[in-house]
Amino acid sequence: MNPELRPRAESASKTRLRLWLRLLKLTGRVESDLRRRMRDEHDTTLPRFDVMAALSRHPEGLKMSELSQSLRVSAGNVTGIVDRLTADGLALRVGVPGDRRAQLARLTPKGRAAFEALAALHEGWIDELLGGLDADEAETMIALLERGTAHMEGSE
Amino acid sequence: MNPELRPRAESASKTRLRLWLRLLKLTGRVESDLRRRMRDEHDTTLPRFDVMAALSRHPEGLKMSELSQSLRVSAGNVTGIVDRLTADGLALRVGVPGDRRAQLARLTPKGRAAFEALAALHEGWIDELLGGLDADEAETMIALLERGTAHMEGSE
DNA sequence: GAAAAGTATTTCAAGATTGAAGCTTCAGGC
DNA sequence: GCCTGAAGCTTCAATCTTGAAATACTTTTC
Structure with missing residues (x-):
């Protein structure tokens, strides 16, 4: 355990860089394997899947801003992805009573079915890949x- | 080791999903922290940094196709990034003698200096984040x- | 040596991503 | 009520990303 008995071949910083x-x-x-399977076998994308996964955990819907924070992507980005899901009939937007600025994004029944089928496959792919x-x-x-x-959250 | 003696709270597949x-x-x-620092403090991006890092390891230059394989991104993508690095005077393309199809991308002295300065900071950021x-x-x-x-490479 | 097959790169359309700017709406102070 | 500031969302320009198609060149085949 004593560093002097086991001289370091590299600094902690180099080890962490190697880890990274x-x-x-x-x-x-x-990720690239998942993307490929989503695209080739199911005509969708990882960001769409991520949005649907978040919506799936909140059947009542999520505000665009909550979606943005939860996925840690920009608000403008969420707008585009939900737009495309909506165009495909997988999601929809509903107004929030009492706040005409906000919108809830929600899965349609078709969206829910599509997500649940894909999520089961996704778990299997991860199981295989890892x-x-x-x-x-x-x-x-x-x-x-x-x-x-x-550690990162502590310093955020 | 016998699963019956230590009943699983969850399947291996769920554990791997959690790991993922x-x-x-x-x-x-x-990544998002690195992106932010690159953009705010150094007016660059992670993909540019990645390309420059690869070129930095090959002072004689790398073919566009080698760059594409080494970074595991598409050839079209590499074209665009090298275009922008070139426009900023950080990289250049040189012909390959004997094969007029191919091009070597190479860092300019300015590009090398910019990369080396950034790489030192990058190592420090990683050290801090991890x-x-x-x-x-x-x-x-x-x-x-x-x-x-x-395991993934074995099944590729 | 001409045709065919293969290789290296770029171009293109679509989507993903960001931050900034803009619009509408809400909440407080007055 | 009105103003100001904040909040929620969309729009926009720029970059990144992909895979497919186009272009140019090289190698192989006959």
């Missing part, structure tokens, strides 16, 4: 990721 | 990420 590059490598591969890690390894990694994320 | 969501959460936060993990934790995670990535 590995994180990018894995998430990039998983299949190199067993449940214990996954739990270890989740714990480390939470430590990492907590 | 945590991975997205951490990398998303780090500071919630110490060197041992980072190494543990790197090992797990490599297992995960190796």
Whole structure:
């Protein structure tokens, strides 16, 4: 444990940079595989899926601003994605009583059905793509990721 | 080890899905922070930085196709990014003797200087953002990420 | 050597993404 | 009531991203 007994080949900062590059490598591969399957097999995209997933957790609907915060993307971006989902009959906007500025985005029954079918497949794809890690390894990694994320939130 | 002795609270597939969501959460936060700093403090973007980093490792230049494979982005995408770097005087294209189809993208001295300055800052930002993990934790995670990535490459 | 097949790059249309600017509406102070 | 500031959303220009089609060149085949 004493650093003098185990001289460092690299600084902590270099190790963290290496960690960052590995994180990018894995998430990039998983994401591009997911994108490809969504597009080729289901004619949709990852951002659309993300929006639908958020709406799916709130059957009563989510304000555009809540959607934007929850997904951590800009408000203008949400407008466009919901526009396209609406054009395809998967989502709709409903007014908020008492606040004529706001809109709730909500899944249509068609949107809900489409999402639920895709979500089941999605879970299977992730299971396959991350299949190199067993449940214990996954739990270890989740714990480390939470430590990492907590640190960022603390300094936000 | 026998599942009957340690009943699972959730399936391996749910655990992996949870892992995936945590991975997205951490990398998303780090990325958006990096993007913001690149834009606000240095008037550039992450994709430009990535291209410059690849070119920086190959002072003699990289073919557009090599750049595309190395960064795992489409060829059309690389064209646009190199176009913009070139317009800013940070990169240039040189012909490949013996193959008039191909082009080498290469950093200009100005581009190299800009990249090196930014790379040093980048390492510091990563060190700060991932500071919630110490060197041992980072190494543990790197090992797990490599297992995960190796599994995907095996099935590619 | 001419035709065919393959390779390197660019162009294009569509979508995703951002931040800034603009519009409408709401909430408080007066 | 009216003004001011804030909030919610959309619009806009710029960049990033993809895959498909177009273009130009090279290599292989016969």
